[in-house]
Amino acid sequence: VRFVICVCLLFHILPSPATAQEKSFVLALPEAPEIGVLMDYVLPRFSLKTSVRITRVGADGPADMALNAQNIGMPVFQGAGAVWYLETITNNDHTMRFSDWIASEPGSRAITGFAPEGVALFTLPEIIQTLEIIVPLTGDIAMGETLSLTNCGRCHVVNESNRMKAIGSTPSFALMRTFEDWRDRFETFYVLNPHPAFTQIKDVTEAFDPARPSPIVPMAITLDDLEDIVTYVATIVPADLGAPIQSQ
Numbered sequence: 001v002r003f004v005i006c007v008c009l010l011f012h013i014l015p016s017p018a019t020a021q022e023k024s025f026v027l028a029l030p031e032a033p034e035i036g037v038l039m040d041y042v043l044p045r046f047s048l049k050t051s052v053r054i055t056r057v058g059a060d061g062p063a064d065m066a067l068n069a070q071n072i073g074m075p076v077f078q079g080a081g082a083v084w085y086l087e088t089i090t091n092n093d094h095t096m097r098f099s100d101w102i103a104s105e106p107g108s109r110a111i112t113g114f115a116p117e118g119v120a121l122f123t124l125p126e127i128i129q130t131l132e133i134i135v136p137l138t139g140d141i142a143m144g145e146t147l148s149l150t151n152c153g154r155c156h157v158v159n160e161s162n163r164m165k166a167i168g169s170t171p172s173f174a175l176m177r178t179f180e181d182w183r184d185r186f187e188t189f190y191v192l193n194p195h196p197a198f199t200q201i202k203d204v205t206e207a208f209d210p211a212r213p214s215p216i217v218p219m220a221i222t223l224d225d226l227e228d229i230v231t232y233v234a235t236i237v238p239a240d241l242g243a244p245i246q247s248q
């Protein structure tokens, strides 16, 4: 008899997926410490409002809901380097109530209101409309730097080493690195003006029209060269546009 009692007690102490009658549920949380402190702030607000108690377990624990950065469930907030999703594992009144609440105005306010040093650490998730597949850059950085200096450096400031040799009115690589879509632009630079007039990409661009030859020494590179260039550009620190203007 004693053994049975012990087992029952154990089951009671260990957090386990709660039943609907208990007015509580188990939420699995990732390790990230920022998430822990955010939850210290957010969860009591929910419980106060709804009297639904939330028991937390680690990411692997048995749970009714799970917060994750793996794109499972609905996006609920972003910060600490990721977009965070809420997965519903057990569908009941309490878990439904929580997912409704966190997506509601008071839930959003609880998330964005968490500002320990006066700065909000988390924001609402940006709704990502198109599924973007970001292909990793696998080019050669050193080769990319050399190719950039030889091919682009006569017009663009690539880095400190050609600052004096480039054309001042042409945007520097560091400046173009500030564009949100810098990678798209670099990967397609040969169709963006003024480049088509003098650029040949092997197996990609058409030969120059004999009636309109390149006005300057033409540039001929391959797609592999371009991959190296883009891989190098990824390492360039974007120009600090917020820096105060020193002098005019």
Ligand code: HEC
Binding pocket: 148, 151, 152, 153, 154, 155, 156, 170, 171, 176, 185, 186, 189, 192, 193, 194, 195, 216, 219, 229
């Ligand atoms: C003959 C001069 C010249 C060379 C060589 C040149 N560029 Fe440019 N590039 C320009 C100018 C001028 C602009 C600005 C065009 C504008 O503002 O409309 C520009 C703009 C760009 C842009 C931004 C385009 C846009 O529309 O957003 C990219 C990206 C770029 N260059 C990449 C390169 C790369 C990579 C190379 C070398 C492989 C290169 N350029 C070589 C003159 C040049």
